[in-house]
Amino acid sequence: MSGLDDVTVERRLLEGWGRTAPTEADVALATTDGEVRDVVLAAGPRGVLARGLGRGYGDCAQNGGGLVLDGPxxxxxxxxxxxxxxxxxxxxxxxxxxxxxxxxxxxxxxxxxxxxxxxxxxxxxxxxxxxxxxxxxxxxxxxxxxxxxxxxxxxxxxxxxxxxxxxxxxxxxxxxxxxxxxxxxxxxxxGSSLVSVDTDRTKDLDEVMALMVEGDANYDYSVAWIDLIARGRSMGRSILQRGQFATREQALASGVDDPFAYSPHQLPSPPDLFPSGLLNKLTVRAFNELWYRKAPVRRRDELQSIEKFFHPLDMVDTWNRIYGPRGFLQWQYAVPDSATDLVRHTVERLSGSGMSSFLAVLKRFGPGNDAPMSFPTSGWTLALDIPVLPGLARLLDELDEQVVAAGGRVYLAKDSRVRPELVPAMYPRLAEWRRVRDKMDPEGRFRSDLSRRLDLV
Ligand SMILES: Cc1cc2nc3c(=O)[nH]c(=O)nc-3n(C[C@H](O)[C@H](O)[C@H](O)COP(=O)(O)OP(=O)(O)OC[C@H]3O[C@@H](n4cnc5c(N)ncnc54)[C@H](O)[C@@H]3O)c2cc1C
Known part of the structure; x- marks a missing residue:
């Protein structure tokens, strides 16, 4: 490629974690600041984009037909x-x-x-x-x-x-x-590499939301897993886990030799044996039932490893393959506290729709920061993985409109399908961000599949 004689460039098919819309790009393995600069200046009409480990769910780290800087x-x-x-x-x-x-x-x-x-x-x-x-x-x-x-x-x-x-x-x-x-x-x-965890299993969504509003301030970490298959009186039944790092003394008292030991485990990747994916309504229902039942109704001060508390999904390397070749998407929104009813409504709609999601989490956000395009904003956030199935797009389009009406937004790092016309309402400081961006990139070199899909730049 012209101007890039010293940089290794490989044509690769790139996809997001949800595997829904792969595109091909020239991936440049730049190893110095000077090489990064050369790659940026070599960008053609399809532009250039930096990519990390490709854990964005949708197309944010893809630049089909253009250049991609390989982060790792x-x-x-x-x-x-x-x-x-x-x-x-x-x-x-x-x-x-x-x-x-x-x-x-x-x-x-x-x-x-x-x-x-x-x-x-x-x-x-x-x-x-x-x-x-x-x-x-x-x-x-x-x-x-x-x-x-x-x-x-x-x-x-x-x-x-x-x-x-x-x-x-x-x-x-x-x-x-x-x-x-x-x-x-x-x-x-x-103080140690162990987390002291309190677990509460709740009978429904109202109970978990009340516990979070009352008690999250007492914990450094908090998140609830929701059973999105449960309906009726059990709708939104959850497992709430909250905690903080244990002190050195707590860790030593538990019998560990080294209070800062850290050695995460890695299980083998799932095989590609399931052409339509491992997940369907039956397997998800069975998984959710088991997961919910195995949690204690109330447990206090359980010491867990960093891996178990923060990154249980990382134990299986490429678990995204269990959704099969059609892939899956993650829908995550944030809404202010005034939209608490919308959280209830979305859980109701999703659990009533028959979509099989085994990964649905609810969390409270604190105040956002000064970044115009940052996703978190004070209130609630709900995130769920959903296999791509007929009818899903219409349902999520409808729910997106309700999120916008409630003053909320979806997370662009996880998006693969939001309607572009909703983005300015979700991110009201978009125009301000664009002005700064245009100054930092007057020729418009930085581009991505996401930026084209959503008319971001
Ligand atoms: C299982 C799982 C759980 C997740 N949980 C959470 C969560 O709890 N909270 C959360 O916030 N996110 C979560 N994510 C999303 C993930 O944290 C973000 O998408 C993150 O940006 C991915 O980082 P990455 O290095 O893989 O970047 P990529 O996915 O490769 O890229 C993401 C974005 O970063 C840009 N980028 C990457 N490197 C650079 C660089 N050097 N300079 C400029 N831009 C760059 C890319 O252009 C792209 O726009 C989760 C993802 C997965 C798969």
Whole structure:
């Protein structure tokens, strides 16, 4: 490819975690700032985009017919300050690597999503949230600076103090303001690698929502799994798990030798034996019933590993294949507290629709940050995986309209199907974000399948 003689470029079929709309792109394995700059400047009419580990569910990390910068080609730490907890990492460093390196030093990532296989660049671009959003906010709140190659090929040093517009446009900017090359992130001190967990099994949705409103403030981490198959009086029955890191003393008292031990397990990938996927209404019903029944009605102070509490899905490498070749999508919305009834209504509609979702989680969000395109906003968030089936699009379109009417939005990092005309209403600061983006990328080099589908740029 012209102008890229020193950079390895491979044609690859890229897909999101939901595997719904793969597209082909030229993937450049740039390993230095100079090479990243060369790739950005070599972008043709289809543009260029940075990609991390491809854990976005939809098409946010794809750029069909264009160039894609491979994030994991550049990973590692360039500095660690144990006194402040500030760590500078190359953008392709994964949360998995950060945890493996930092937990033994008594530090944990400030925010972790439901998988640790996401990169620092991807965490910034989606402004990811975790089980602690209600107290710690999202990933961008903990980034103290970052370096970004913008659309002119310039390496810019961004901080919330000196360059707030560019910094916050890049946080949650879905990779469309530039390619993050590294970032300094403030890690959180921990007393041990064990989490002290309280579990409550609730009989219905009202009970779990009441418990969360009353008690989430007492916990660092909180999330509820909802049985979306249950109907009638059991509609929305849930397992609520909340906790915080155990102290060193609690960990030692439990009998562990090393309070900071961390060694996650990996099971083999599921076989591709099930052409239509493993999941159907019967298997999901059986799974949900078992999962719900096996949880204790009420348990306090159970010590769990980081892996079990934060990343149980990572135990199976490519679990997304159980949905079969048609793939699946994740629908996640956030709505203010004033829309509590809408949460009830959506759970009712989804459980009544016969859609089989085994992964549905409810969480309370704390206040959002200054990023115009960041997803989290104070109130409720509901996220669910759904296999792609006839009738689904119409149902979700209808529910999207209700989310917008309630002042809410869907999460772009997980989206693969929202109607583009709804996006400006979901993200009312879109025009402001576009103005900053246009300054950072005047030629419009940064593009993605998502940006084209939703007319973002
Ligand atoms: C099982 C599972 C659970 C999840 N749970 C959560 C959750 O709890 N909370 C949550 O917030 N998200 C969650 N996610 C979504 C995931 O955290 C985000 O999609 C995240 O952005 C993925 O990171 P990635 O490195 O894989 O990036 P990719 O998926 O490769 O890319 C995501 C976006 O980041 C951009 N990007 C990547 N690298 C860079 C870079 N260097 N510079 C600029 N832009 C870049 C891409 O262009 C794209 O727009 C989950 C995903 C999965 C599969």
């Amino acid at each position: 080609s550049r990973s590692g730490l360039t500095s660690v300050d144990l006194a402040t907890g500030e760590v500078t990492a190359l953008a392709g460093t994964s949360i998995d690597q950060l945890i493996r390196w930092l937990v033994p030093l008594g530090l944990f990532v400030p925010v972790t999503p439901g998988t640790r296989q996401v990169t620092v660049g991807g965490a910034i671009a989606s402004d990811i949230h975790g089980k602690n959003h209600h107290v710690k906010g999202s990933w961008g709140n903990h980034v103290t600076s970052m370096r970004v190659v913008d659309g002119s090929g310039e390496v810019r040093h961004l901080t919330p103090q000196d360059t707030p517009a560019e910094f916050w446009a890049t946080v949650g900017g879905m990779g469309l303001t530039g390619a993050v090359v590294d970032a300094t992130v403030r890690m959180a001190p921990i």
